Amino acid sequence: MRDTPSLSMMGWLKSLAAAIPTYIAPILGFTIVANLLLLVSPFYMLQVYDRILTSGSIDTLIWLTVISIFLLGIYAAAEVGRRRLATLASVELDTIISDNMFTHFCDDPQEAVAIPSRLRYTARVKGFLSNQAILPFFDLPFAPFFIAILFVIHPLIGTIGLIGALLMVVIAVTAEGATRATLLAASQKDSQAFELALGLSRQRSAIVSMGLTEGALSRWKSIREDAHGTALNGGKTEVSFASSAKSVRQMLQILVLGAGGALAVRQQVSPGAIVAGSIILGRALAPIDQIVGGWKNITSIREAWDDLGERFIRVDDARTDTPLPRPEPILVLDRLAIAPPASEEALIRPFRLQVQGGALVTLLGPIGSGKTSLLQTVVGAWRPFSGKVVLGGRDVHAWASDDRGPYVGYVPQGVELLPGSIAQNIARMGKAEPEAIILAAQEAGAHDMILSLKDGYDTLIGPSAAVPLSAGQTQLIGYARALFGEPVLLVLDEPTANLDKGSAQHVIASLKAKADRGAIVIVATHDRAVIEQSDTVLAIREGGVVTADAQRYLASLVPSAGPEPQRLSTVQGKTA
Numbered sequence: 001m002r003d004t005p006s007l008s009m010m011g012w013l014k015s016l017a018a019a020i021p022t023y024i025a026p027i028l029g030f031t032i033v034a035n036l037l038l039l040v041s042p043f044y045m046l047q048v049y050d051r052i053l054t055s056g057s058i059d060t061l062i063w064l065t066v067i068s069i070f071l072l073g074i075y076a077a078a079e080v081g082r083r084r085l086a087t088l089a090s091v092e093l094d095t096i097i098s099d100n101m102f103t104h105f106c107d108d109p110q111e112a113v114a115i116p117s118r119l120r121y122t123a124r125v126k127g128f129l130s131n132q133a134i135l136p137f138f139d140l141p142f143a144p145f146f147i148a149i150l151f152v153i154h155p156l157i158g159t160i161g162l163i164g165a166l167l168m169v170v171i172a173v174t175a176e177g178a179t180r181a182t183l184l185a186a187s188q189k190d191s192q193a194f195e196l197a198l199g200l201s202r203q204r205s206a207i208v209s210m211g212l213t214e215g216a217l218s219r220w221k222s223i224r225e226d227a228h229g230t231a232l233n234g235g236k237t238e239v240s241f242a243s244s245a246k247s248v249r250q251m252l253q254i255l256v257l258g259a260g261g262a263l264a265v266r267q268q269v270s271p272g273a274i275v276a277g278s279i280i281l282g283r284a285l286a287p288i289d290q291i292v293g294g295w296k297n298i299t300s301i302r303e304a305w306d307d308l309g310e311r312f313i314r315v316d317d318a319r320t321d322t323p324l325p326r327p328e329p330i331l332v333l334d335r336l337a338i339a340p341p342a343s344e345e346a347l348i349r350p351f352r353l354q355v356q357g358g359a360l361v362t363l364l365g366p367i368g369s370g371k372t373s374l375l376q377t378v379v380g381a382w383r384p385f386s387g388k389v390v391l392g393g394r395d396v397h398a399w400a401s402d403d404r405g406p407y408v409g410y411v412p413q414g415v416e417l418l419p420g421s422i423a424q425n426i427a428r429m430g431k432a433e434p435e436a437i438i439l440a441a442q443e444a445g446a447h448d449m450i451l452s453l454k455d456g457y458d459t460l461i462g463p464s465a466a467v468p469l470s471a472g473q474t475q476l477i478g479y480a481r482a483l484f485g486e487p488v489l490l491v492l493d494e495p496t497a498n499l500d501k502g503s504a505q506h507v508i509a510s511l512k513a514k515a516d517r518g519a520i521v522i523v524a525t526h527d528r529a530v531i532e533q534s535d536t537v538l539a540i541r542e543g544g545v546v547t548a549d550a551q552r553y554l555a556s557l558v559p560s561a562g563p564e565p566q567r568l569s570t571v572q573g574k575t576a
């Protein structure tokens with residue numbers, strides 16, 4: 001799942017900043033103002049102790065107080081500004097990552113599986129910005145500036161500040177080395193538990209019906225306990241470092257007060273400088289303290305960022321493809337070899353086939369022979385292992401999914417519908433005339449079934465559904481979705497599997513009618529009734545593809561009658 005090597009601490013912060021460039025300069029601007037104005041309090045104290053107490057001027061005190069309060073108002077506005085910008089940046093980053101995630105989801109079948117964990121990672125990174133945990137990293141570069149002021153107050157106070165800051169940096173670096181591996185392991189185990197829980201939630205029926213509850217639960221619990229154990233270990237070390245950083249910071253402030261006191265006794269600094277020095281040192285060390293204190297959080301965000309990687313933050317140029325007209329109904333599978341995503345070996349060896357509009361082709365083959373894989377490749381969901389799929393002269397895989405989609409109808413093996421109404425699902429979640437939706441439903445034989453539902457075409461599917469649809473109802477609506485918009489290429493994977501005889505006959509008749517009207521229809525099936533209506537069979541045998549006339553093939557099923565399927569040729573429809 002990890003697609004980029006782990007980035008260094010500053011490396012990942014830089015790449016995060018590069019994802020939201022428009023926000024970085026204004027946040028930096030507000031940070032400069034806020035950090036400069038952090039000097040107001042120490043400066044005020046310096047003036048009160050060293051000037052007002054000696055001069056006794058109440059007027060000066062009033063003016064000093066008014067100006068300080070005004071400047072602190074500006075400080076508050078700058079703080080609000082940078083926090084608000086960090087929140088806005090988190091929303092922008094979330095949008096960029098989500099957009100890219102769905103682009104990759106379309107381009108790469110493997111990405112679909114990773115989406116739940118990627119969404120969790122995105123939430124972590126978004127939280128890093130929206131919870132303002134990023135701001136100490138902006139404050140950190142001001143530490144030398146504050147330490148320089150300590151040197152101006154007195155070299156001894158500056159030296160204590162400098163040594164203190166270096167000590168805190170050593171604590172931060174050691175904390176990273178000591179906790180990173182454990183915290184990462186804990187987070188990875190937590191992700192495993194999350195994925196197992198997702199799997200369990202999808203398989204409730206199997207778990208309950210076959211008494212898998214105890215086994216499944218104890219497996220989940222053991223992964224979680226393991227995750228918690230590792231997290232507790234990492235947490236212990238992290239807490240020790242965070243407490244050390246806090247204590248060291250307070251000790252240093254005491255040291256500066258002590259040193260300031262000694263210097264004041266010798267009249268080398270003013271009394272006001274003692275308090276001011278302590279406050280300024282606190283400001284210099286605060287970001288390091290906050291970073292060390294939130295180390296666990298930072299480790300988990302780094303893990304998320306490493307996984308999301310550069311490709312999720314790149315803003316791709318807007319697509320400039322000119323939408324193409326309706327393609328001619330000619331499908332060419334040109335030296336096409338098929339393999340599941342990420343597989344190194346072809347499941348189906350290269351073959352050539354040309355299918356013209358009007359043809360109804362059935363795809364046959366034993367279980368696991370690659371029928372679904374072939375169909376997934378033909379409709380553009382999977383990339384070919386080698387070769388090309390060309391529809392109407394255009395390479396299907398080089399054709400943007402949204403432009404190609406209206407000309408392709410696909411009924412996958414396990415039809416799943418999207419959350420929304422039945423009408424929206426049939427209209428492929430786009431805008432459509434009601435007539436076109438109803439026509440597709442009528443052709444699929446789903447119209448009467450839909451009208452029998454309480455809310456008809458407005459019946460909701462998904463989490464807000466009042467009543468879930470049956471497998472057969474879902475399949476018919478999936479078929480209506482495939483027919484919507486008169487696609488040129490209609491591809492169906494076991495379309496009659498969940499249907500009763502009447503619905504199955506309707507579907508088969510409508511497939512035939514579609515082919516007769518000029519579409520290319522390819523159906524993977526074990527249903528003899530479909531083969532009987534088809535012109536050609538395409539059979540997968542031991543990784544090769546052969547073709548035969550459907551009627552002769554059916555005849556060959558009777559022992560010693562008719563030929564076996566032949567090597568491939570052109571499949572000519574009736575209305576080529």
Ligand SMILES: Nc1ncnc2c1ncn2[C@@H]1O[C@H](COP(=O)(O)OP(=O)(O)OP(=O)(O)O)[C@@H](O)[C@H]1O
Nearest residue numbers: 340341347365366367368369370371372373374413
């Ligand atoms: N998404 C996937 N990733 C990796 N391998 C896969 C994927 N889908 C299928 N396969 C593998 O490809 C092979 C062919 O599967 P496929 O689903 O194409 O067969 P099929 O002929 O449609 O089977 P069935 O008749 O059971 O539906 C199987 O060995 C399967 O494990």
